[in-house]
Amino acid sequence: MDIPVVFNIQKFSIHDGPGIRTTIFFKGCPIRCLWCHNPESQRYYEESMLDNDGNVISCGKRYSVKELIKEAEKDIIFYDQSGGGVTLSGGEVMTQNIEYITELVKGLYYKGISVVIDTCGVAHYNNFERILPYVDRFLYDLKIIDNIDHKHYTGVSNKLVLENLKKLSDAGASIDLRLIQLDKINNREEDTDNIIAYLKDNNINLEKIHLLPYHKFGSDKYDRLNRSKTIFETPNNEKLQETKRKYEYAGYTTIIGG
């Protein structure tokens, strides 16, 4: 079986789903968001980058399913106390070898460990269907509602993202919608109105909406990978609160942050 590459295992994570979680970041993503704060997550293979001191380090490691489950099990006591578990993130976990991911998700599920999937939605729906019965929640990113802007800033259309979101909702999945907030790019009044209209028109059921203000952490990684970077602006607090009020008025529980 083709074994995916992991570039980070984050313990005691509190922003990747309910409770205290272990977040496993898989390397490889089908899209290229210009604001990505983990550019080392984008390629599907191990690569070299510089560390903070300018030393060459290797990024990415392959683990067997057994090894990852063993690692996750170490913190089971914290998951039980906090209602946490394991989050599979990326890159894009849903575009990794789905046999491997299904085995991992099922393995965690049968150990009684809650599984959350963090996804940008750009993957075959069949892959979602495979793991759906064993997943507690999806953290589902919608980057930009305007399709031309989505293509411009990520390199791909948002058609599949919107289709998969509807299919997951229709299938009864528990979903938190995560909306990165990039000032004047995807948080103008018409963007919020269009997202709400899409959610209403398609009867999308959400647990919550998370507004994730853009941050510049990680921009140094582009230099350390010898890649060019684009810097965006973060909306001010007033704008974030205004956007939050709009979603709440439309009936969605909305929080600022992960």
Ligand code: SF4
């Ligand atoms: S989907 Fe996530 S990992 Fe992929 S490029 Fe966008 S921000 Fe980066």
